[in-house]
């Protein structure tokens with residue numbers, strides 16, 4: 001059995017802890033263009049497989065799966081089972097006595113008590129080998145394939161976005177080439193950059209990106225649809241993208257600050273660039289940021 005087909009097998013084994021398909025499965029995912037498609041694939045696949053009460057949420061800025069704010073929300077949501085995607089793995093509990101699956105590709109630092117960890121991570125000593133580790137979106141695609149063997153092709157574009165986002169255009173997975181052929185490289189690339197905008201904005205809430213993915217069946221639909229809800233969500237992401245671009249363009253004009261305080265620890269001088277938008281605007285007004 002290959003490592004990637006075993007991802008699907010492990011996922012089906014976890015679902016045995018949810019014997020009644022009307023139970024509430026809740027997905028918590030990362031806010032980037034790997035976590036967002038991963039949650040979309042899982043949510044769509046589980047609902048199509050009959051797990052009708054499946055829901056999802058995106059972590060907010062500065063949150064991890066172990067943050068008190070996340071714990072409070074999850075306690076209120078009170079799901080029967082929990083899936084945590086692309087948010088790492090630690091030995092601390094998330095929700096005790098709730099069947100929990102962690103789906104992830106980062107180096108694990110433990111597994112919460114009673115939880116299942118499906119990890120694609122493997123140790124390697126070369127950078128090239130690290131780029132061979134599947135993304136969480138690709139792992140979710142393997143889970144969907146195990147759950148819906150004849151219907152998982154509909155999720156290919158979502159897996160491809162996760163590959164572009166985490167591993168770039170040269171990611172060594174056949175799914176990326178197949179998706180480019182079917183959906184177009186430019187549309188996949190444009191959508192990936194749009195999906196990564198909300199988490200970088202001051203608002204930092206990528207819920208609109210998740211909803212947009214849930215409503216859509218292809219990248220082109222998201223980029224060109226005239227459906228009023230899709231237009232509204234797309235505009236939200238475009239304005240996040242413009243906000244981030246503006247903040248970056250201000251930051252680029254600032255001279256870096258050099259610090260020697262951490263030289264011994266880092267083995268090099270530390271270079272800091274201030275990125276806080278309000279501070280950047282003050283600098284700009286004072287003329288400090290002039291070219």
Ligand SMILES: [Mn+2]
Pocket residue numbers: 034035086105135136166
């Ligand atoms: Mn990831």
